[in-house]
Structure formats: structure tokens, C-alpha cells
Amino acid sequence: MMGPSAYLILSGILFAIGAIGVVARKNALIILMSVELMLNGVNVAFVAVGSYMGDPTGGIFAFMVMTVAAAEAAVGLSILIAIYRLKETIDITELSVLKW
Amino acid sequence: MEPILFTLFGAIAVGGALLVVTRKNPMSAALSLIMSLFAVAALFVLRQAHFLAAIQVIVYAGAVVVLFIFVIMLINVPENRLPIEKPTVYRLLGVVAAGLLMIEGGLASRNFSAPATAVGEVGSVEAVGHALFTDYLFAFEVTSVLLLAAVVGATVLAKKKI
Amino acid sequence: MIAIPFDSSQVMQGIASIAPEAILVCTAITVLMADLFLAEDGKWLLCWLSLAGVLAALGEVYLLGSSRIVGFSGMITSDGFGMFFSTVVLSACALVLLMATGWSERAGTQKGEFYSLILMSTTGMLIMAKGTDLMTIFLGLETLSIPIYVLVGFQRSRMTAIEGALKYFLLGAFGAAFMLYGMALIYAATGTTKIPVLVYMSVGGGMAGSSLFLAGMGLLLVGFAFKVSLFPFHMWTPDAYEGAPTLVTAFMSAAVKAAAFAALVRVAMLLFPGVSPAIGPVLWVLAVLTMTVGNISALGQNNVKRILAYSSIAHAGYIMVGLVAGDLLGSQAALFYLLVYAFMNIGAFGVLMLISQKEDDGYDIHNLRGIGFKYPVLGALLTLFLVSLAGIPPTGGFIGKFYLFSAAVKNGYIWLAILGVLNSAASIYYYLRIVVYMYFMTPEGEVVTPHTPPFGYALALCACAAVVLVLGMIPGAVLTMAEQSVLSLLM
Numbered sequence: 001m002m003g004p005s006a007y008l009i010l011s012g013i014l015f016a017i018g019a020i021g022v023v024a025r026k027n028a029l030i031i032l033m034s035v036e037l038m039l040n041g042v043n044v045a046f047v048a049v050g051s052y053m054g055d056p057t058g059g060i061f062a063f064m065v066m067t068v069a070a071a072e073a074a075v076g077l078s079i080l081i082a083i084y085r086l087k088e089t090i091d092i093t094e095l096s097v098l099k100w
Numbered sequence: 101m102e103p104i105l106f107t108l109f110g111a112i113a114v115g116g117a118l119l120v121v122t123r124k125n126p127m128s129a130a131l132s133l134i135m136s137l138f139a140v141a142a143l144f145v146l147r148q149a150h151f152l153a154a155i156q157v158i159v160y161a162g163a164v165v166v167l168f169i170f171v172i173m174l175i176n177v178p179e180n181r182l183p184i185e186k187p188t189v190y191r192l193l194g195v196v197a198a199g200l201l202m203i204e205g206g207l208a209s210r211n212f213s214a215p216a217t218a219v220g221e222v223g224s225v226e227a228v229g230h231a232l233f234t235d236y237l238f239a240f241e242v243t244s245v246l247l248l249a250a251v252v253g254a255t256v257l258a259k260k261k262i
Numbered sequence: 263m264i265a266i267p268f269d270s271s272q273v274m275q276g277i278a279s280i281a282p283e284a285i286l287v288c289t290a291i292t293v294l295m296a297d298l299f300l301a302e303d304g305k306w307l308l309c310w311l312s313l314a315g316v317l318a319a320l321g322e323v324y325l326l327g328s329s330r331i332v333g334f335s336g337m338i339t340s341d342g343f344g345m346f347f348s349t350v351v352l353s354a355c356a357l358v359l360l361m362a363t364g365w366s367e368r369a370g371t372q373k374g375e376f377y378s379l380i381l382m383s384t385t386g387m388l389i390m391a392k393g394t395d396l397m398t399i400f401l402g403l404e405t406l407s408i409p410i411y412v413l414v415g416f417q418r419s420r421m422t423a424i425e426g427a428l429k430y431f432l433l434g435a436f437g438a439a440f441m442l443y444g445m446a447l448i449y450a451a452t453g454t455t456k457i458p459v460l461v462y463m464s465v466g467g468g469m470a471g472s473s474l475f476l477a478g479m480g481l482l483l484v485g486f487a488f489k490v491s492l493f494p495f496h497m498w499t500p501d502a503y504e505g506a507p508t509l510v511t512a513f514m515s516a517a518v519k520a521a522a523f524a525a526l527v528r529v530a531m532l533l534f535p536g537v538s539p540a541i542g543p544v545l546w547v548l549a550v551l552t553m554t555v556g557n558i559s560a561l562g563q564n565n566v567k568r569i570l571a572y573s574s575i576a577h578a579g580y581i582m583v584g585l586v587a588g589d590l591l592g593s594q595a596a597l598f599y600l601l602v603y604a605f606m607n608i609g610a611f612g613v614l615m616l617i618s619q620k621e622d623d624g625y626d627i628h629n630l631r632g633i634g635f636k637y638p639v640l641g642a643l644l645t646l647f648l649v650s651l652a653g654i655p656p657t658g659g660f661i662g663k664f665y666l667f668s669a670a671v672k673n674g675y676i677w678l679a680i681l682g683v684l685n686s687a688a689s690i691y692y693y694l695r696i697v698v699y700m701y702f703m704t705p706e707g708e709v710v711t712p713h714t715p716p717f718g719y720a721l722a723l724c725a726c727a728a729v730v731l732v733l734g735m736i737p738g739a740v741l742t743m744a745e746q747s748v749l750s751l752l753m
Binding site: 014025 | 102103106110113114117118120121123126129130133136137140143144147148149151152155156159160163164167168171172174175177194195197198199201222223227228230231232235236239243246247249250251253254255256257258
Binding site for chain 3: 022038050053064071075076079080082083086
């Protein structure tokens with residue numbers, strides 16, 4: 001029987017890889033996917049801790065995170081579509097009307 | 101058995117995640133994201149969270165990533181117009197900071213052990229459903245407002261004419 | 263098969279605890295439906311309908327009063343603290359809608375979607391302010407943010423609007439992920455997400471030795487820092503504020519800030535004392551850097567909307583001073599300041615909206631030349647709001663800052679208070695610069711002709727001015743109210 005710390009470390013790794021994607025990539029689509037990765041990493045922690053403690057909160061929280069992730073993806077992608085219509089780019093550094 | 105499967109699926113999840121953040125083509129990144137999400141679903145099964153594993157595959161890998169793929173195909177950026185990624189000091193610092201975060205997280209959770217209770221049936225459809233409609237009813241209701249807002253918002257932004 | 267017991271008294275209690283939110287959501291749906299059936303020239307009705315809903319919710323907040331109603335197994339609590347912030351958020355929303363009554367056709371926001379998004383966002387704010395479970399706070403945060411991302415990009419034919427929306431969205435989602443990870447670590451360390459239970463566990467430093475709990479608290483703070491735009495997580499603020507339709511900017515700067523601070527004050531008052539040796543210095547540094555960076559960046563700006571955006575960052579720093587002080591007086595001052603800030607900022611944006619002819623270029627500071635003497639009422643109003651933002655008596659802004667800094671002194675943070683006062687003095691430069699442009703700069707060519715405000719708009723501006731002045735002279739009642747609401751939190 002293995003302890004929950006392995007799951008927590010895995011969740012930290014997934015979260016950090018997602019965070020790296022957000023800060024290091026320029027393609028807005030991939031930044032959005034990296035945010036999904038971060039949320040997914042969080043879910044691993046919630047589910048693992050919840051199941052080790054025999055407490056339903058973790059699972060429910062993960063469920064809510066998935067809902068939020070879906071809502072964020074929908075809104076984020078529609079912002080990208082609106083940008084692409086105006087400017088034909090998804091490169092965040094090319095968007096220089098406002099200073100980054 | 102659990103350690104072997106954990107290592108296997110954990111490695112697939114991390115590998116998929118690395119592919120997501122390193123692929124140049126967003127389509128390959130989206131497919132790698134599906135791989136990572138499937139591996140995480142398998143980890144959920146390992147933790148007896150069967151309901152969440154199913155939702156993970158249906159909603160996350162199914163609906164959300166398919167939405168991504170639709171948008172990738174809709175805006176269809178030609179290969180030579182994809183952003184050119186080059187390392188800058190700022191980006192490098194970001195990567196270093198994230199690496200430190202990872203080590204920090206590992207150190208913090210190294211000695212962590214939860215009170216040993218029976219694993220029980222917290223992940224079954226029945227248990228999740230019961231919790232969702234009793235103690236967490238309010239959270240469930242709030243998500244309905246959240247999703248309504250997302251639907252209205254996505255329509256406002258993406259419709260040709262409002 | 264597990265039967266779910268039905269307890270009607272608990273159901274009624276739950277419904278009572280969320281009655282204002284329920285009214286808002288019902289109004290939002292009604293507005294969406296009504297939008298379908300109204301002809302183009304009947305759309306003005308939507309705004310008044312939304313306003314009626316907000317006022318009804320405000321009435322309901324006062325009917326419920328400050329008595330403590332715990333609803334839905336402790337997910338949400340209606341108490342004095344919630345009542346205070348519900349008042350701030352709902353009055354900000356009502357003021358913005360009142361301005362929108364005669365303004366929306368001009369800004370292209372006369373749409374059912376616009377009003378329903380504002381109402382849903384307000385719902386999220388109330389939930390966030392009243393949430394007593396980390397899950398509720400997170401869901402409230404998302405319910406308030408997602409409509410705001412869309413509202414920022416609402417005029418999507420403008421490049422600045424849609425870019426502001428993208429930046430706000432990407433950084434907002436990034437920040438929310440950090441907050442969520444913090445919640446996951448806190449859950450891992452304690453096995454619960456209920457704030458009262460967390461307080462019980464962490465009181466007297468019970469959790470101070472748990473590195474997971476500390477890391478969780480830190481990440482939670484980062485998440486909040488993104489939302490209230492603390493340094494170094496403030497990069498989205500000027501872009502989002504500039505890109506958004508000015509009505510939305512006014513709404514964001516006042517209401518989103520109040521709601522995010524509500525949850526932050528709740529967490530800070532209840533959980534930080536248990537870990538204060540670790541987290542106190544961090545808050546101190548954050549407060550000082552936020553004020554300084556906000557004020558210094560504002561000095562060189564020529565776009566009035568951007569100046570106010572940076573000033574809003576600086577104000578987040580001032581409010582943090584109250585949280586660093588960490589006692590009753592500090593939190594009371596922070597609450598009072600958030601209330602005054604909502605009114606003075608909405609007022610300032612309201613006047614600027616009348617003067618500027620269009621978004622983007624219209625907000626250049628040079629457009630203000632000569633306005634002061636030619637349009638004395640507008641000039642006087644804008645001067646009043648700016649003087650209050652700068653913290654000069656006899657305005658509410660002065661009283662707020664006075665209480666914030668004296669709370670810091672009283673708790674031994676002398677340097678923090680000195681740095682705060684210095685910052686405040688530096689900020690006078692850029693606020694008065696706007697006033698100087700209005701009164702002492704001769705216009706190149708024609709003085710711009712401001713729009714004549716419709717009745718509702720004028721009413722909203724007068725209300726803002728009245729509140730700012732009254733709170734500057736007789737702040738006693740509101741200060742007592744703020745004190746009561748912090749006390750109800752500690753009970």
C-alpha cells in the first residue's frame with residue numbers, strides 16, 4: 001500500500017509543467033491547454049487526498065474543478081476566435097496595442 | 101500492484117504534459133493533452149474514484165479537448181504563421197521559478213501521510229451523488245449559474261453579429 | 263440505496279441565506295428572456311429591469327439583516343460581514359446600471375447579454391463574499407470572473423478591448439489555478455475545506471508547523487493577489503481597464519475588488535493569525551511594493567483610464583495596510599475604505615465617460631484641457647472625486663486613509679504607515695495633474711463638448727458625490743457598521 005505523498009508529488013509535477021507552459025509559450029492555444037494541465041494536476045491532489053481520507057470533499061471539489069475548466073475553455077476559446085477574426089494571429093507577443 | 105500501475109500511468113501523464121508544452125503544432129499538443137488526461141483518469145481508477153474517472157474521460161478528454169480541436173481547425177493557422185518560440189531571459193526565469201516550485205512542493209509533501217481510514221466507497225457513483233445532493237448541493241447549484249454565464253459569454257464573443 | 267432525508271426547516275434556512283443571490287439570478291434569466299421578445303427600441307427596459315432586480319436584492323439583504331444564517335451545511339453564511347460587502351457590491355452594481363440607463367445605446371451595450379452578464383457576475387461576488395467554505399469561495403470567484411472576462415471584451419470590434427480580455431483571461435485563469443492548488447494543499451494538510459473547521463485547527467499556531475498548510479496559504483494568497491491586482495501580479499490591470507467599456511471598468515474597479523477583498527479579509531482575519539510569523543512579513547512587503555509600483559507607474563501615463571488603473575493598484579496596496587495591521591481596527595478601516603473607494607472611483611469614471619467622445623483616444627489627458635471653467639459642474643465633480651482618491655480632507659478618501667494608517671501605527675508598523683503616507687503624497691501629483699489640465703491648460707482648438715447626462719446618470723453621479731462628501735464629514739455610522747461586520751466575522 002503506497003501513501004498519498006506520491007500522488008501529491010505527481011500533482012505538483014503536473015501543475016508545474018502546466019505553469020511552465022503558461023509562462024514560456026507564445027501560442028495562446030497552447031497556453032490555454034497548459035492552464036488545463038494545471039487544473040488537472042490540482043485534481044490529482046484532490047482525488048488522492050479525498051480517497052485516502054475517506055472523505056467525499058476531494059472528489060466533489062475535483063468535479064467542480066472540471067466544470068470550471070470546461071467553462072473557462074469555452075470562454076477562452078471564444079476570446080481567441082474573436083482575436084483571430086480581428087488580427088489573424090494567436091501569438092500573444094504580437095498583440096502589442098497594449099503593452100504586455 | 102498499485103505502485104507499478106501508479107508509476108506507469110504517472111509517467112504517461114507527465115510525458116503527455118511535457119509534450120503539450122513542447123509541441124509547436126497545437127494539434128499535436130491537443131492530442132498529447134488527451135493522452136495525459138487519460139492517464140490521469142487511470143490514476144483516478146487506482147484511487148477508487150470510478151465516477152470521476154468516467155467524467156474525466158467523457159467531459160475533459162471528450163468534450164473540452166474536442167472543443168480545442170474544433171477551434172484549432174476553425175482558425176487553422178498555417179504552419180509558417182505559427183508563433184516562433186525563442187527562449188528569452190524572462191521565459192527562462194519562469195521555467196526556473198516553476199522548477200523551484202516543483203522541488204518545494206516535493207519537499208513539502210515528502211513526509212505527508214493521511215490518517216489511515218478505510219478507503220471506503222467515496223468514489224462510487226452512489227457516494228458522489230449522495231454528497232453532491234446533500235452537503236454540496238449549493239456548489240452544484242452555483243455551477244449552473246457559472247455554466248449559464250459561460251454559455252452567454254461564449255456566444256457574445258464568438259457570434260458573428262450580436 | 264441511501265435515502266436523502268428532507269428537513270424543511272433546513273431547506274428554508276438555506277433559501278433564506280441565499281435569497282439575494284436567487285433574486286439576482288432570476289433577474290438575469292428574466293432579462294435574457296425579455297431580450298428575445300423586445301423590439302430594438304424597447305431595449306431600454308432591460309436596464310431598468312436589471313436595476314429593479316439589484317435594488318430588490320439590496321432590499322432583501324437588509325431584510326435578512328446581520329443575523330447569522332448558516333445555509334447548505336455551512337457552505338455559505340449570511341452574516342454582518344456578508345451584509346456589508348453585499349451592500350458595497352450591490353450599490354456599485356446599482357450605480358453602474360443607473361449610469362447605463364441613458365448611456366448604453368451610445369456604448370453599444372444595450373443588450374440583454376450585457377445586463378445578464380453583469381447580474382451573474384454580481385451573484386458570484388455575493389457568493390464569494392459570503393462563502394464560508396473554500397469551495398464556495400472558488401466557485402464564487404469563477405462565477406464573478408467569467409462574465410467579467412467577456413464584459414471586458416464586449417466591444418469586440420476594438421482591438422484594445424479584445425486584447426484586454428485575452429490578457430485578463432489568461433492571467434485570471436493562471437491565478438485561479440494557483441488559488442486552487444493552494445486549496446488542494448490546505449485540504450491535504452487538514453482534511454477539510456470548511457473555514458470554521460480550519461480556524462479551529464489553526465488557532466494558536468496549531469498548523470504553523472505543517473509545511474503543506476503554509477504552502478497552501480501562500481498559494482491561496484497568490485491567487486487572491488491576482489484578483490485584487492497586488493504587485494507582482496498586477497500586469498493585467500491597466501490593459502483590462504483600458505480595453506473594457508468604461509462602464510465595465512467602473513464596475514470592475516469597484517465591485518470585483520470589493521468581492522475579492524471580502525474573501526481575502528475573511529481568510530486573513532481567521533486563518534492568518536495562526537500562521538502570522540510566516541505570513542506577516544510577506545503581506546508587509548506586498549503592501550509596500552504594490553503601493554509604490556502602482557503610484558510610480560501612474561506618474562508617466564497620459565491616458566486617464568490607465569492613470570486610474572494604476573491608481574487602483576496603489577489603492578489595493580493601501581487596503582493591504584489594513585490587513586497587515588491584522589486587528590479589528592485594521593480590518594474595519596479596510597472595509598470602510600473599500601466602500602468609499604467604490605463610490606469615488608465609479609464617480610470619477612462616470613465623469614470621464616461624459617467628457618471623452620470615444621473609447622481609446624477619447625481618454626487622452628489632453629482632451630480635458632479647458633473643461634473646468636467651461637463646464638463647472640463636471641469640473642467640480644471630477645475634482646471632488648480625484649481629491650478624495652488622493653486622500654485630501656474633507657472627503658471620504660481622507661478618512662479611510664487616516665484610519666488605515668493609524669491602524670498600522672497602532673499595531674507597531676510605523677514604517678509601513680510612513681511609506682504609505684509618502685506614497686499617498688506622491689499620488690497627489692498625478693491626481694492633481696488631471697485637475698491642472700482641466701483648469702489651467704489652454705485648449706488647442708475647440709474645447710470638447712461633453713455629453714449631457716441623462717437623468718439616471720446625473721442621479722448616479724450626485725449619489726457618488728454625496729456619499730464621498732458625507733463620509734468625509736460624518737463617517738461615524740459607517741465606521742460602526744464596518745466594526746460590527748468585522749466583529750460578526752470573529753464571533
